[in-house]
Amino acid sequence: MKAGVYLRLMRPVNCVMMGVAVLIGEFIALKGSLNPYASLLGFLTAFTLAGGSMAANDYFDREVDTVNEPDRPIPSGQVTPGKALAFSALLGALGLAFAFLSWRFFQGLFAPLVAGISFALALGYNGWGKRFGLPGNLMVSACVAVPFLYGAFMVGVLPSLLLAFFAALAFLSNTGREIVKGIADMAGDRLRRIETLALKYGPRPAAWAAAAFYLSAVVLSVIPPVLGLVSAYYVPPVALSCLGFAYTSLKILGRPEVKEARRLKRLSLLWMLLGLAGFMAGAVGEPLIS
Numbered sequence: 001m002k003a004g005v006y007l008r009l010m011r012p013v014n015c016v017m018m019g020v021a022v023l024i025g026e027f028i029a030l031k032g033s034l035n036p037y038a039s040l041l042g043f044l045t046a047f048t049l050a051g052g053s054m055a056a057n058d059y060f061d062r063e064v065d066t067v068n069e070p071d072r073p074i075p076s077g078q079v080t081p082g083k084a085l086a087f088s089a090l091l092g093a094l095g096l097a098f099a100f101l102s103w104r105f106f107q108g109l110f111a112p113l114v115a116g117i118s119f120a121l122a123l124g125y126n127g128w129g130k131r132f133g134l135p136g137n138l139m140v141s142a143c144v145a146v147p148f149l150y151g152a153f154m155v156g157v158l159p160s161l162l163l164a165f166f167a168a169l170a171f172l173s174n175t176g177r178e179i180v181k182g183i184a185d186m187a188g189d190r191l192r193r194i195e196t197l198a199l200k201y202g203p204r205p206a207a208w209a210a211a212a213f214y215l216s217a218v219v220l221s222v223i224p225p226v227l228g229l230v231s232a233y234y235v236p237p238v239a240l241s242c243l244g245f246a247y248t249s250l251k252i253l254g255r256p257e258v259k260e261a262r263r264l265k266r267l268s269l270l271w272m273l274l275g276l277a278g279f280m281a282g283a284v285g286e287p288l289i290s
Helices: 002-010 012-029 037-059 063-070 081-106 111-125 135-152 161-184 184-192 199-202 203-220 233-255 258-282
Strands: none
Touching: 002 012, 002 037, 002 161, 012 037, 012 161, 012 258, 037 063, 037 111, 037 135, 037 258, 063 184, 063 233, 081 111, 111 135, 135 203, 161 184, 161 199, 161 203, 161 233, 161 258, 184 199, 203 233, 203 258, 233 258
């Protein structure tokens, strides 16, 4: 029972997505190959650091979650705030240790620095950045984008233009999701006086902002194949992802309400997963346009 509670604190789907993003970064940096040992270290680094930041998020959001998500581990009484914070610290320490091993064994000179800055940024967002609305959304989206770049850094390679595109796509789409999440969490966010776009300007303007970020990602996703940076395998999953984000945009614009926003923020994870699949597939085979 307790193991399941701590797993819920980590939000394992999010952690796996961060780990996969690192593997995509490594795969592209090594031109279509993976070093099994570097991959394991990289995945574990991202998985544990993401889990640590998620547990910290539950700690800082414990009062808000009594309204927004009362079944979360802390407000439901399944784990104490102190234990959740200690778990966050343990995962963070493990993640940074894995990053140092990447530096030690795979010449990933910048790996500990990038991992440390990313984790500090995530903690800063959880502790105070979230209160500032859009700047907070941008902070957490930066943390989502970094793993693609980290995958290159951990094997001693500078990120390529393609990785920069993938990081930008993750940044834009996640910012849209964070704004939608702000619509879903309005009741609890009022308790902490969090200045989300939804609370500061209203749900409808926030919905327009979310749609703008989602659709910016859709437009940007066209550029890598046009520049000959990806293979034809990139197109099917990314096209489905783009359709998903277009659907989400239309739905949140049509009904910028709490219940709909909660549904759409979950769906957005699916579109992001499809995007990840497309990123990996696009690195295999000959460029679509040469």
